[in-house]
Amino acid sequence: MDPLEDVLSLLDTRSHLSSSLVAGGRWAVHFEAPDGVKFNAVRRGSCRLDVEGAGEPVQLAEGDCYLLTQARAFTLSSDAEAVPVDAGQVFAAAENGVARTGEGEDVLLVGGRFSFGDRAHALLLDTLPPVIHIPAGSEEAGTLQWALGQIDQELRQRPMASTLVAQHLAVVMLVHVLRLYFARAPQALSGWPAGLADPVVATALTSMHTAPGHPWTVAELARTGAVSRSTLAARFKDTVGQGPLDYLTHWRIELASKRLRGGTDTLATIARAVGYGSESALSSAFRRVTGISPRAYRNEHRSARLSGQ
Structure with a gap:
């Protein structure tokens, strides 16, 4: 795995699709x-996106999509002077999976949100900007348009298992958005995503993720990228x-934490699986x-599950 x-x-x-x-x-x-990462795609028309504390508004055109990676209030509108109404009221009145506001049908947005486990911020979200905007006119947007078209079709026609299919397609869309962002703005990345933009570091990262239990050394990782030990160490750290x-x-x-949170394996079994020779070494x-x-850690999360937190 990469x-x-x-x-x-x-x-x-x-993924959780909304009306x-x-x-x-x-x-x-x-x-x-x-709650989680919000996404929307403009299937018809255009509108304006204002995200609290994220700078200038984003003008969204037909075919555009965006991710909100942080918990910030936001407003979608026709223009800066329009008076906002509460989304809760608008979506509470939705019929047949469609919420309506204003007069007419100039704009159509499809959206929802992504939820993650409790390590999402440390492992992924904190490395991303608050808004990721993928314009329809970009060269990479074709796959996103296909996924969005399929989601729209599933939700409109409602064949068997349509909700499940649409939810999986939304996750496909998320993966493509992240791929495109990582490729498009490597200078803005930090942490492991920044390493993916450096072919030498990316090779080392992929090697470790492919075989995390292997007793890697810096020298061995350097050989996978055909560089010296000192070169890999410096580029990886940078x-x-x-x-x-x-x-x-x-x-x-x-x-190990994931297995402790959700499984019943012994510590010795987990230690061997993730590359430690003994329970004491893992501990x-x-x-x-x-x-x-x-x-x-296991007892803490077990107690949280039992108490419904």
């Missing part, structure tokens, strides 16, 4: 800060922000990274 696939799988990525929004005339809808083996330790702890590394022992 790093992006690994991270999205580790975060239990799920479509049809609007016309002069209109504005204000949304409270979303782009990712930590050395290769520090990164590997943190990734192994993420893998030492786990405590160093997280500040608590694996047993305490």
